[in-house]
Every structure is written in C-alpha cells, then in structure tokens.
Amino acid sequence: MGGPGTGMDRTGKLAWLVALALLVVAPFVGVYPIFVMTALCFAIFAMAFNLLLGYTGLLSFGHAAFFGGAAYVTGWLVHDQHWTPELGLLAGTAAAALAGLVVGLIAIRRQGIYFAMVTLALAQMLAYGLEHASFTGGEDGIQGIQRGKLFGLVPLDNDLALYAFVLVVFVAVFLFVLRVVHSPYGQVLKAIRENEPRAISLGYDVDRYKLLAFVLSAALAGLGGGLKSLVLHLATLQDVRWEQSGEVILMTLLGGLGTFAGPVLGAFTVVGLQNLLSDRVGSWTGVIIGCIFVLCVVAFRKGFVGELLAWHKRRQPKA
Amino acid sequence: MTEIFGVPIQALFGQLMLGLVNGSFYAMLSLGLAVIFGLLGVVNFAHGALYMLGAYVAWFSMDRWGVSYWWALLLGPLVVGAVGALIERTLLKQLYKLDPLYGLLLTFGLALIIQGVFQQYYGSSGQDYSSPDALQGATNLGFMMLPNYRGWVIGVSLVVCFGTWFLIERTRLGALLRAGTENPSLVQAFGVNVPLMVTLTYAGGAALAGLAGVLAAPVIQVSPLMGSNLIIVVFAVVVIGGMGSILGSIVTGLALGLIEGLTRVFYPEASGIVVFVIMAVVLMIRPAGLFGKEK
Numbered sequence: 174m175g176g177p178g179t180g181m182d183r184t185g186k187l188a189w190l191v192a193l194a195l196l197v198v199a200p201f202v203g204v205y206p207i208f209v210m211t212a213l214c215f216a217i218f219a220m221a222f223n224l225l226l227g228y229t230g231l232l233s234f235g236h237a238a239f240f241g242g243a244a245y246v247t248g249w250l251v252h253d254q255h256w257t258p259e260l261g262l263l264a265g266t267a268a269a270a271l272a273g274l275v276v277g278l279i280a281i282r283r284q285g286i287y288f289a290m291v292t293l294a295l296a297q298m299l300a301y302g303l304e305h306a307s308f309t310g311g312e313d314g315i316q317g318i319q320r321g322k323l324f325g326l327v328p329l330d331n332d333l334a335l336y337a338f339v340l341v342v343f344v345a346v347f348l349f350v351l352r353v354v355h356s357p358y359g360q361v362l363k364a365i366r367e368n369e370p371r372a373i374s375l376g377y378d379v380d381r382y383k384l385l386a387f388v389l390s391a392a393l394a395g396l397g398g399g400l401k402s403l404v405l406h407l408a409t410l411q412d413v414r415w416e417q418s419g420e421v422i423l424m425t426l427l428g429g430l431g432t433f434a435g436p437v438l439g440a441f442t443v444v445g446l447q448n449l450l451s452d453r454v455g456s457w458t459g460v461i462i463g464c465i466f467v468l469c470v471v472a473f474r475k476g477f478v479g480e481l482l483a484w485h486k487r488r489q490p491k492a
Numbered sequence: 493m494t495e496i497f498g499v500p501i502q503a504l505f506g507q508l509m510l511g512l513v514n515g516s517f518y519a520m521l522s523l524g525l526a527v528i529f530g531l532l533g534v535v536n537f538a539h540g541a542l543y544m545l546g547a548y549v550a551w552f553s554m555d556r557w558g559v560s561y562w563w564a565l566l567l568g569p570l571v572v573g574a575v576g577a578l579i580e581r582t583l584l585k586q587l588y589k590l591d592p593l594y595g596l597l598l599t600f601g602l603a604l605i606i607q608g609v610f611q612q613y614y615g616s617s618g619q620d621y622s623s624p625d626a627l628q629g630a631t632n633l634g635f636m637m638l639p640n641y642r643g644w645v646i647g648v649s650l651v652v653c654f655g656t657w658f659l660i661e662r663t664r665l666g667a668l669l670r671a672g673t674e675n676p677s678l679v680q681a682f683g684v685n686v687p688l689m690v691t692l693t694y695a696g697g698a699a700l701a702g703l704a705g706v707l708a709a710p711v712i713q714v715s716p717l718m719g720s721n722l723i724i725v726v727f728a729v730v731v732i733g734g735m736g737s738i739l740g741s742i743v744t745g746l747a748l749g750l751i752e753g754l755t756r757v758f759y760p761e762a763s764g765i766v767v768f769v770i771m772a773v774v775l776m777i778r779p780a781g782l783f784g785k786e787k
Contacts, residue, residue, distance in 0.1 A: 232593050232596075234596075279772050279775050279776065280775075282775050282776070282779040283731070283775065283779055285592065285593065286529075286535050286592050286593065286596060287731060289535070289593065289596055290535065290727040290728075290730065290731050291731055291771070291775065293724055293727060294724055294725075294727055294728040294731065294767075294768050294771055295768060295771075295772065297724045297768065298765045298768035298769070301764050301765050302765070305761075415720075415724065416604070419600055419604065422597065422600075426597070456608070456611060456612055457608070457612060459604055459607070459608035459611070460604070460605050460608035460609055460612070462604060463601045463602070463603075463604030463605035463608055464601070464605060465601075466597070466598075466600065466601030466604060467583065467598060467601035467602060467605070469601075470587070470594055470597045470598040470601060471583060471586055471587070471598065474590075474594070
C-alpha cells in the first residue's frame with residue numbers, strides 16, 4: 174500500500190492505524206464489547222454494500238436478504254448441527270454468494286431504478302421463503318445460538334475471544350475491499366459506474382463485471398450477517414426485512430458513499446444512535462432514523478467522509 | 493356441486509373475485525406510480541405509506557367526527573393529495589437534477605417516518621372500518637354470491653383507472669403532461685407552468701393512492717403496516733408491466749391479482765410469492781417489461 178494511486182495518503186493511513194488501535198483497546202477501557210462487535214458486523218455489511226453502490230453504481234434494495242439469510246444459515250448450522258463457528262460462517266457466506274448469484278443474474282438485466290426495485294422484490298421473496306422454511310423458527314427466529322469453539326479449540330463464549338475474532342475478520346474484509354477496489358478489476362467497476370456505454374464500447378463485458386461485484390458484495394454481506402448471529406446469539410426476520418436493507422443504505426450514505434472509512438463510520442453512528450435512542454424514546458427510533466434519511470438525501474449527500482474530503486480539497490490550493 | 497380440476501366452482505369464483513379486488517388495488521397504485529415516474533422520474537417509495545394514510549383518514553374521520561364513508565371517499569384523496577403536494581414542493585423539488593436513485597431514497601425515508609408515526613399511535617394492530625349500509629349484503633349472480641362492497645371496489649377502481657387513462661391519453665391537459673415528460677424545458681417555453689404541473693402530478697398520484705386506501709379500509713384491517721407489505725408487490729407489478737404505458741399498468745395490475753387468486757386456489761403455499769416469480773420470468777424473457785419500451 175501507499176504511493177500514488179492507492180487513494181490513501183499518509184494522513185489517511187495514520188487515521189486508520191489510530192482507529193485500529195482504538196478498536197484494540199476499546200474493551201479494556203470499559204467500552205461494552207457487544208456494542209463494538211455489533212457495529213463491526215454492520216460495518217462489514219455496509220462495506221459490502223458500498224462495494225456495489227459506491228464503486229459500481231448499483232443500488233441494491235435487497236441486501237438484507239443476504240445479511241439475514243446468512244445469519245440464519247450460520248445460526249442453524251452452529252446451533253442445531255453443532256458445526257464449528259468458522260465452518261458455519263463459511264457456509265453462511267457461501268449461501269449468501271449463491272443467493273447473490275441467482276438474484277444478480279436476474280437483476281442485472283435492468284438498470285438504475287429498476288435494478289433497485291427488482292432486488293427489493295427478489296429479497297422479499299427470499300424473506301418469505303425463510304419465514305416459512307422449517308429450520309428458521311418462523312416469527313421467533315433462531316434464538317440462543319451457542320457460539321461454539323473456534324476451530325474446535327477456542328471457546329467463543331468468552332466475549333474477549335469473540336471480540337478478537339470479529340476484529341480480525343473485520344480487518345481482513347477491509348483489506349480485501351481495499352484490494353478489490355484498487356485492482357484493475359476495481360478500476361473497470363468504477364468505469365462502469367461513471368459511464369456504462371463507454372465501458373461497453375471499450376470492449377468490457379459489463380454484465381459479467383457487475384455480476385461478480387454483486388456476488389462478492391452479497392458474500393461479504395453474508396459474512397457480516399453470520400458473524401452477527403454469533404455475536405447476538407440471534408437470527409430473526411428483522412435481519413431479512415426491507416427496513417434492514419434501507420438501514421445499510423443509510424449507513425453507507427451517512428458515512429460517505431464510495432469512500433473507505435464512510436461505511437464504517439456510518440455503521441458505528443447508526444448502531445450507536447439506535448442503542449442510545451431505543452433506551453430513551455423507544456419506538457420513535459424508526460421515525461428519527463427516517464428523518465436522518467431524509468436530511469441526508471436532501472442536504473448531506475456526501476456524508477461525513479465525503480464532506481471532510483471536499484473540505485480538505487478546498488483547503489489544499491491555498492496551502 | 494360443480495367442480496373444476498377438483499375445486500368447487502364456488503370457491504374458485506370466490507378466490508377469483510378476491511384476486512380481482514386485490515388486482516384493483518395493484519392497478520390503482522401502479523398507475524399512480526407510473527404517472528409520477530413518467531413526469532418526475534421518481535419511484536415513489538412512499539406510495540404504500542400514502543395509501544395507508546388514505547385508509548386512516550377514512551377511519552379517523554368516521555371515528556372522531558362521524559364523517560360518512562361517502563365523504564371520506566372525497567376527503568381521503570384530498571388530504572393525501574395535499575400531503576403529496578407538500579412533499580413535492582418542500583423536498584422532492586430539490587432532487588430533480590440528481591440521479592433518480594436519490595428520489596427513491598428520499599421517499600423511502602418519508603415512508604419510514606409516516607409509517608413510524610402511525611405505529612407509535614396505533615401499534616401494529618388493525619382498526620375495523622365497516623362498509624356503508626348501502627353497500628352491505630351480497631348479490632346472487634347465479635354462479636356465485638358477490639358481496640356488494642367488493643363489487644363496488646372493482647367498479648370504482650375500473651372507472652378511476654380508465655378515467656385517468658382517458659385524462660392522460662385523450663385530453664389537452666394530458667397532452668401537456670406527456671409533452672412535459674418528453675421535454676420539460678420546451679413545454680415551459682410555450683408558457684406552461686411546468687413546476688405547477690409537476691406538483692399537481694405528484695399530488696394526483698398521491699390522491700390515487702389515498703383513494704385506494706379509503707376503498708381498502710372496509711375490506712382489510714386498517715393498520716400502519718398495510719402499505720409497506722403492498723408496495724413491494726406493486727413494485728414487482730410495475731417491473732412486470734414496464735412503466736412506459738398507462739394502460740399497461742392497469743392491465744398488469746388486474747391480471748396479476750387474478751393470477752394470485754388462482755394460485756390461492758390451486759397451490760396456496762405459493763400465493764405469497766407468485767408475483768415475484770412471474771417478475772423473474774418476465775425479466776429473463778423480456779427485460780423491459782410486458783408493455784415497456786427498451787431504451
């Protein structure tokens with residue numbers, strides 16, 4: 174990393190190292206580890222979503238199906254079939270990738286606004302299937318999921334052990350997304366986002382690039398969902414519903430579309446806000462989230478990181 | 493008793509009639525979505541919430557002020573249309589130069605707000621709203637009993653749908669609207685107040701949703717979630733029909749309602765997803781939708 178073209182200057186790198194250091198010490202200085210882990214799972218989800226919307230320009234309104242679907246698969250395998258957590262996670266991720274392949278094949282036949290509607294409808298279909306499947310526990314979902322032992326050795330019931338595991342997965346996903354975006358493949362994705370007809374005229378098989386991006390994004394969303402089912406011992410219909418798909422859009426938008434730090438910041442903000450609000454205002458939380466959504470779209474489209482970068486850019490010529 | 497494919501004919505016609513009632517709502521809602529999308533380029537996610545709002549206007553005015561169903565038929569669309577005009581003037585207006593995806597996101601946020609506020613006051617449980625005395629009872633059609641209110645819903649929605657079609661395709665106002673869809677700046681240059689037309693179009697689409705809500709109030713329980721479950725099905729209907737044609741969205745809406753009714757008779761497990769399956773099949777065969785034009 175580093176050097177021209179990687180999009181990360183010295184300040185950016187430093188910021189990430191500081192953030193990582195903060196995450197490492199967080200549970201030792203009294204921050205509630207379950208909160209940070211939940212936020213990290215949603216950060217993985219938002220990064221996966223950002224890969225699709227921020228870097229490829231595809232708005233999926235059905236990503237909760239992959240997130241929540243994988244939560245069910247991982248939860249069921251670890252809880253009922255007594256698989257080890259890492260195998261359960263892999264299976265959840267693979268299931269999400271497969272679902273992503275099917276949904277992607279159908280959805281990429283339409284563009285823009287239609288793509289959003291098609292993904293929403295297909296996700297609703299998956300959610301309906303999960304609600305009525307035999308292993309998902311209907312309205313109750315799968316509760317009290319035992320985390321099991323990582324590789325059959327390390328018991329994850331210890332919150333600190335799980336914390337370390339979640340953090341490692343998060344960093345791995347972050348580096349993976351960084352790598353993908355800066356690879357030649359990632360550059361083609363950006364070209365498609367900027368001008369699809371031109372990418373086609375340059376000879377790129379745009380549909381295959383989009384499909385791969387969709388599958389990658391679905392798989393990573395699934396990884397985040399599977400991890401979440403272990404952290405919270407829970408997989409429910411709430412994770413699959415369209416409100417959840419909307420939430421991940423909000424996280425990405427609020428943090429900054431098409432930036433690396435944006436989805437992570439957005440996830441921490443939204444999860445933090447929900448924790449804070451649900452204690453104080455209860456069910457008004459949904460209304461407040463809706464208001465933030467509207468404000469964000471009308472007046473704050475660049476998000477935290479986008480605004481920061483724009484401010485930085487404005488300042489630079491004078492310096 | 494007569495049977496078709498092992499299904500009593502009474503049950504078959506009963507489900508077909510229910511399907512036609514659902515299809516009437518699909519048609520009215522997808523029609524409003526198509527009209528709004530045509531001129532504004534916005535996919536109105538709040539459409540389900542506006543439909544719910546219409547139903548609550550009917551229930552609330554009856555419950556509080558004893559306003560009869562017939563006045564609610566007028567009041568519902570007016571109130572919801574006014575809310576629509578307000579939304580367009582204050583919020584949507586700021587997004588027209590941007591990617592249409594932002595319109596979808598904004599209306600999604602609005603749907604969350606409207607739905608959330610109603611959930612706050614009414615929870616998730618439904619309120620009963622009885623149909624007016626004049627429309628109670630049922631008529632014997634010889635082969636089946638038709639509950640009068642359901643017949644009324646189908647009739648009204650057909651009249652409203654084809655009225656809208658006539659307004660847009662056959663009148664001067666409609667011609668301006670269609671011209672505005674093609675080239676708003678040229679129409680503006682001819683002295684037409686395009687921003688006003690845009691506001692009225694959104695208000696009109698919203699009013700259609702509000703009217704559908706009032707019509708639905710006696711058929712289903714009035715609840716805050718009644719719109720959010722419906723809107724996704726209506727989106728699928730819109731994708732199947734393609735948003736290019738007014739007549740297309742009416743026909744697709746009614747047809748899908750009927751197909752859903754048939755599925756409920758012959759394979760009930762699939763009735764919740766049959767519309768989505770059809771959508772997937774149509775996308776594979778004819779990506780632009782049945783009545784859409786490939787751009």
